[in-house]
Amino acid sequence: MGTTLQVDIITIFPSMVRGFLEESIMKRAAERGAVTFRVINLRDFTGDRHQSVDDRPYGGGPGMVMKPEPFFKAVEAARGVARDAPRVILMSPQGRPFSQALAAELARAQHLIFLCGHYEGVDERVAQAAATDEISIGDYVLTNGTLAAAVVIDAVVRLLPDVLGAKDATAEESFQDNRLEYPQYTRPENFRGLRVPDILLTGDHAAIAHWRSEQSRQRTRARRPDLLIQPEADPWPGSGRLPSSEKS
Ligand SMILES: C[S@@+](CC[C@H](N)C(=O)[O-])C[C@H]1O[C@@H](n2cnc3c(N)ncnc32)[C@H](O)[C@@H]1O
Structure with missing residues (x-):
């Protein structure tokens, strides 16, 4: 703690x-x-x-x-x-x-x-x-x-130690590494004809990890391409205040 x-x-x-x-x-x-x-x-x-x-x-x-x-x-x-x-x-x-x-x-x-x-x-x-x-x-x-x-x-x-249940619950979320998270599914496997992607049912952890990474990349590119572009200079270095010279 x-x-x-x-x-x-x-x-x-x-x-x-x-x-x-x-x-x-x-x-x-x-x-x-x-x-x-x-x-x-x-x-x-x-x-x-x-x-x-x-x-x-x-x-x-x-x-x-x-x-x-x-x-x-x-x-x-x-x-x-x-x-x-x-x-x-x-x-x-x-x-x-x-x-x-x-x-x-x-x-x-x-x-x-x-x-x-x-x-x-x-x-x-x-x-x-x-x-x-x-x-x-x-x-x-x-x-x-x-x-x-x-x-x-x-x-x-929610980022403080021991607040969320699983230790890694925040590790793969949206905005970590400037990416959106991959799509998530839970049961049932088939909901009103909408099926969970087959790859998630295979139990092949390496293939699932690869699929998720790819989904994350595609989703970020489609929805938030701005996240992939690093700003040239941070106008708020070190704190939330502008340098006083820029405030006047
Ligand atoms: C009506 S706003 C004042 C806006 C101000 N006249 C301006 O144009 O910048 C009243 C208060 O709501 C809060 N507030 C409003 N929008 C906000 C935002 N996007 N983020 C953070 N605080 C906000 C701030 O504490 C602000 O002092």
Whole structure:
């Protein structure tokens, strides 16, 4: 058993994520001591009677912007209990695109703190000075970062040692080695006239491995040829933040 990963989720919608953490693999991972979850209500770090977390944008424009102070205070409080150097991850459609490789990187951390935005977004100073990373789960805009954080947490926690049953359960999955997984079948052998490929019934492990590898290659080429092309340069080296020179 490895060390326990501490995961903190700072959100104005705690109940949006609690149910998710109390089901299935997330629940089991916590019970096994692979991970400890804390859901932190951002409103507990406000100073006014109305517990307001947002304000009007400087320069005008529609909607409200989340204030920096509650996020800074919540991060400071979350840091306090855990080991040093947490990854503080601001969920943002403008962040580093989430990927299996990034999930594996985060699974090696000791402490992850997720900051979930709402409204028109979050005061930029949170990204500048409270967060170490900004992560996007895809090129679309959600109303809130809590579900986005849940997506990242799910992908990370299932990679922790001893969380999934079979040791190699994650070894051949999609996106390992930049490939999609081969097609999978279970019983019955013939379902409404749709037959399982004969090769899978032969018991010839070498032939099956070859078939699967070939299927994986063909499927990747047909569906996701972009995975086969290595980007020339990673614009997000080492963390989820752009170098400050590129941010201005
Ligand atoms: C309505 S969005 C704000 C979008 C912002 N005005 C913009 O254009 O970049 C509100 C919050 O949802 C979360 N969010 C929305 N889309 C996301 C995505 N694709 N990945 C991660 N977080 C996202 C972020 O926390 C964001 O602060």
